[in-house]
Amino acid sequence: MDRPLTGPAAEKFEAIAAEAIAGMPAAFREQMTGVVVRIEEFASAEQLAAVEMHHEERWYLTGLYEGRPLTEESVWESGGMPPVISLFRQPLLLEMRETGVALEALVKHVVIHEAGHHFGFSDEEMHALEDQVE
Template structure:
């Protein structure tokens, strides 16, 4: 019997564990600057997000930063939702199935990219942070 015969797709909680581990592996100074940024894992983006981001399919978006980034002042105003990074489990799994990288590395990559939006970082900055992190 194949080792994959009993395999199943990782749950929301398991993707959240990967995201938590990836966050913990980020450089300490970077993590400190992320104080108050929530990490949320959901199966798919909601309909409003799909329309707002002009997605053709619910599989088009792997993650999303929502909130006021530090690059835009970072100040929280009354009634504003807290800054959050959304990771979308089903699109992540679909992408993972089609590419040659570990799921942990993919989750970390998307998390770093979305947090990078909070800081207004360039792609080079995000790549450097990803290289510094000890992620699978």
């Protein structure tokens, strides 16, 4: 796949991501206030390298958490960049087309999964969080 896909604009993705975060249980939602959510068309070369993927695989990375998980933060450190959840629009559109899963469900799943990295969760704990989101 070389051509960009058409579909909802980045603003739609942002709105769905905000709804997913707003639907989290209060204890989790409060800890997400400093996390930045960005919508990009694709992961950058640096982001792909960070997860050991190549440029040709850019269509398969739908989201990425960059930052220090809460479980590794220290009160002695300050001044760092805020954690970021990046959602990659083109891969999400492709997954939506290939699977038939609604965009809202895909974006919600990726946001919750990446938020799970922020909390230092295992995959099992991430699925439990996803089940709790309204």
